[in-house]
Each structure stands twice: as C-alpha cells, then as structure tokens.
Amino acid sequence: MGELAIEIRNLLKDFPVGMRGKQVRALDGLSLEIEAGQIYGLLGPNGCGKSTMMKLLLGLIRPSRGAAHIFGMHAGSLGARRVLGYLPEVPHFYRFLTGRELLNYYSRISGVPRREREAQIMCALGQVGMESAASRCLGTYSKGMLQRIGLAQALLHDPKLLILDEPTAGVDPEGTDGIGKIIRALKGQGKTILVSSHLLGQMERLCDRVAILNKGRLLCEGSVDDLLTREGTAAFVANGLDASGRSAVEAAIEAAGGELCEVAPARRGLDALFSRTIKEETEGMS
C-alpha cells in the first residue's frame, strides 16, 4: 500500500439538537483509508455524513470519538491544513472583490510567500480557465465561474490533497464536464482528490475508488471497476447484426457453455448526448 493521504479510524460524530441536548448521529464509527494520488469519491444520499466527514477533516468540527489524520498529521492541525485545499459545496466569497483580489487574499492567508504570489495566482487561474474573468467582481460571476474561482483558491498553495464538496452542484453539464477535466488534470499532477457528488455518472468516470455512505455508516468501498463489474460476466456491443446473426451469436454463447443474460440496445448516457449536441452546435456556428 502506498502513502496514506487520509486515514480515518472509528469516527463518530453526534450533534446536539434542541434545548434538551438530544443527540443526532451524523457519523457512526466510520473507518476509511485513502491512498495518495487517487480520485476518491464519496457517495450517498443527503444527510448521509459526507459533508460532516469533510468538515472533520478540515477541523471545522471535532469528532465525538475516533480520529482522522491527513498525511499522518492530526486533522484540523495547522500542518494538515497546509497540505490541503478545500472547495465548499456552495462557495460564498466576498462579492465586492475581483477574482484576482480574492486569490491574492487567500494566497496571503495560505502563507504563499510574496515573491511567489503572482505566479501562483496566475497558475491557479490558468488551471481553472479563469484568466479572462480575473478582473471582474465576483458579484458578476455565474455559478460555474464561482465554482472555478473557488477551486482556484483551493489550489493556490499547491496542496497535496484537495477536498471538494459537490464541486459541480448547480453547474450546467458543460461546466460539470470542465470541472471534471480539471480534477483529472490535478490527479495527473500527483494530487489526491476527495470529492463528493450526486452525479453518479460523472463520479463513475472520474473516480478511482468510491465509498457509499448512509446514515453515517460506510456501506461499501472499493475501486470503481471492482464495484461495478459483475463477476463472471462480459458485455459485447455489436453493430449491424440481423436476426440470423443474433441467433448465431446466441448459439455460440450456448455452445461455449455460457448463458445469455440480457440483450438490449446499446445506449449512450444523457450527459454524453448533451455534451455532443452542444459541441456540434457550437462547431456548426463557428
């Protein structure tokens, strides 16, 4: 096993609710290990504990029991916060600042040395494709642009780990696709990315490993390929077969001792259709 980026041991988090101090359990004995250099997806319904887990890793809340470590450092410590970047689900920034001013502010907070600041800001803007809008006030940004500038602020101090809480929430499919490409590029730079999303199709294409949580408990965890491949089955996609051809294939499968489970027309995903249609339209206009 390689270096562990995140190590969570028996994490439990209770939130007091109401005047009587009744406890609601958000995380229930969660244990997880995430290797460095991976894109790791957190899946689960609303309220399953994804954001709570991320907040615990950031030190914004404290565990009721258990512990979490980031690259061997206690989650929430200054050392741990130096090696991570965070994009919240709904990034709220100072609307009166321009994109560049915001990044300058966050680079100072992140401890980027003055002489490296400008280069780091330009690099982060370039990574998220926001150079042209950097001089505009954040108040004029679209949702997708806010997510991108939010991602840029997370990248400013060149962190080893990125924690992205639903980075594509409220973003159109094209923007979602763009953020997906940025995340893949970041993985290419050797960064570890912990990402949560409700867009299962995108997570399937993006993540190396995923974990599914529900009611604060880990239901399953593993590599995307391992979790989605049905043991002992294979899928063939054929084109131009007539009825006799299909019969011949079915007979061949039977003759080889196999069992034909399902015959269905091959479909592309709706997001793929959307992206292709928009791309064709854009290319047609240009």
Added chain:
Amino acid sequence: MLRLDQILAVCGLTFTEAVRQKFFYIVLLMGAGMLLGAGYFQQFDFGVDELKFVIDFSFGTLFFLGSILVIAASTQLFYSEIENRTAHTLLAKPIRHFDFILGKFFGVQLLMLIFVILLCGLMTVLLFLRVRALPVVEVDGLVHYGEIWLYGLLQWARFGVLSAACLLVGSFARSYLYTMMVSFLFMLVGQLQYIARESHSEITWLPLRWLVQVFAGIFPNLQIFNVGDQLGHMNATGLTSLIAISMLLYAAVYAWVYLCLAWWNFKRREL
C-alpha cells in the same frame, strides 16, 4: 512574518468590506451634520459658553455615533463570516483562529480610527473658524485643540473595548440580532457599572459584596472615558499624562482579555 501577513490580510479585507458599506457613510454624514449643526444653536449663549456647548455636543456626537458604528461594524464584519460561511474556506487554510480574530479586531479599529480622525478634524476646523469669528480680542486658549484629539484617542480606546466585547459575543452567538442586542447591553452595563462600584462599599453582606466585586471586574467601567467635561474648553481642567496613559492601558487590558476569550470560544465553536 507569516502570521503578521495573515493578520494584516484579514485586517485589510475587514476594513475594505466596512468602508464599502453605506452604513459607515451614513453614520459619518450624520456625525458631520451634527457637528456642523452644533454651531447654529442660537438659543445658547454666544462667546465662551457657546464654545463649551459646541465642544460638549461634538464630544457627545463622537461618543454616541462611534458607539453605534463600532458595535454594528464589529458584529456585521465578524458574524457575517460565520453566517455566510466564508469562515469555512478561510479556516480551512493554515491560519490560526486567534490571528483571524486579531485581524477582524484591527480591521474594525482601523475603521474607527478613520471615523475618529475625520470627526476630530472637522471638530477642530469648525472650532477654529468659530473662535476666529468671535467678537473677542484674545482668542488664544479659548479652545484646547490638542485635548480634542486626546478625547478622540480615548474614545478610540473605548471603541476598542467595545469591539473586542462584540467579537467575544459573536464567538458564541447563534444569530446576528442576538450579537447586536447583547453587545449593546454590554455597553449599557459598562456605562452604568460605576453605580455598582459605588454601592459596593455600602454592602455589608459579604457574599453579595463579592458578587458585586466580581461583576465589577467582568465588565469594564466605561464611565471613566467620559472625560468630555475635563477637556477642550477654556475652563477645562485637562488630564495628566499619567491618567491618560492609565486609561489607555485599562482599555488595552480589557480588549486583550476579551479577545483571548473570543479566541477560546471561537476555537471550540463548531462551524
């Protein structure tokens, strides 16, 4: 070096955010309007008595509007970071909670410094013009201009105590309104606290006496900053340097203690 830069960054942004709000300009304009209007209260006596009135009225304006501004600004600029969740992205960065609190405090103090300088500057100009227009031969010494600025400095120190108290309240409050109300109440208690101090010596029942003593220690005696009568005008007795420095130290100690308590609370607060 890094910590100082982080504190300055938070301070700078806090100040920028504050001066972009209309509220600051409204309070500033109100203050300027009241100072300009003070000279036109013709029912009061002319000459030296008029000057005393103008000085008292101007000091009152600085005290009153400054108190409103510092509580509103501290509450807004600190609590909005929690409410708008900008604190989430900020505190996920390697910044200490104490540095964040200090940055906020200095940002508000910078705002209040600008406010005090502008009002004291206007006060000085208006009094200078009024003195020149008076039908008296000897105008020197009618107004002690330096003491106007000393009053401004002492009020700025008092605003510092209030600002630190607001940050302390904001560190545990769950709503903006609650923070505002409790902060105003705090100011009121601080202003009236001298009553408790005076009655303390008359209490014979020891537990109650201790309780009053503890109470008097928790809240600063803001009444000591009401030195307007001793400053500015011809007959004012003035303040010795020792007293002025003692008052500044008194404010600094209370502000520091409140900032430490605010940090202690804020660090434990779950965002």
